[in-house]
Amino acid sequence: MTPEELKSEFYRLACTFYVSPGNERTYVVLSGLNENMPESEAAFKLAKDGLTNRLRTERIIKGDIIWSYINAQDLGQNVDPRIKLYNDIQNMTLKDIADFQKQWVKGRTYVYCILGDKKDLELDKLKAVGPIEELTQEQIFGY
Numbered sequence: 001m002t003p004e005e006l007k008s009e010f011y012r013l014a015c016t017f018y019v020s021p022g023n024e025r026t027y028v029v030l031s032g033l034n035e036n037m038p039e040s041e042a043a044f045k046l047a048k049d050g051l052t053n054r055l056r057t058e059r060i061i062k063g064d065i066i067w068s069y070i071n072a073q074d075l076g077q078n079v080d081p082r083i084k085l086y087n088d089i090q091n092m093t094l095k096d097i098a099d100f101q102k103q104w105v106k107g108r109t110y111v112y113c114i115l116g117d118k119k120d121l122e123l124d125k126l127k128a129v130g131p132i133e134e135l136t137q138e139q140i141f142g143y
Contacts (some may be wrong), residue, residue, distance in 0.1 A: 034110060044094040055086045064103045115140075 005123060026073065060068045060080075072081055118134070137143070 031074075034108070035106055037098060037105070041094055041096055044097065048089060048092065052086065052089055055082055059080070085122055 057077070068080070072078070075081065112129070123132065
């Protein structure tokens, strides 16, 4: 994929995150997580330190070396993108994250996937978040 293709409408950013609130709190999480990001300086520092440490100690080895190089080339980069990420993180603040959330996360349409026992979910409350499409195990897992 060329850098031009990445800038086009064809390319969409997919953001995946996992939340395990327990079935009784699923609605609470979905109803506000994207719109109102909780801001905690202590939690931000822990996340920042964790990411910094992971980048500092992570190694690309064996067959992953060539694929990392090819992926960087596909994005129009000629150096490991983790270098820029590591350097950018050093000066990043909670305000930067909050501004990013307001610009790129808040007010957008999302598709949620909830795996769980249907009888444990409050479907009436979840319907308030959006339409529900129930899938079978076969549709999800292929068996």
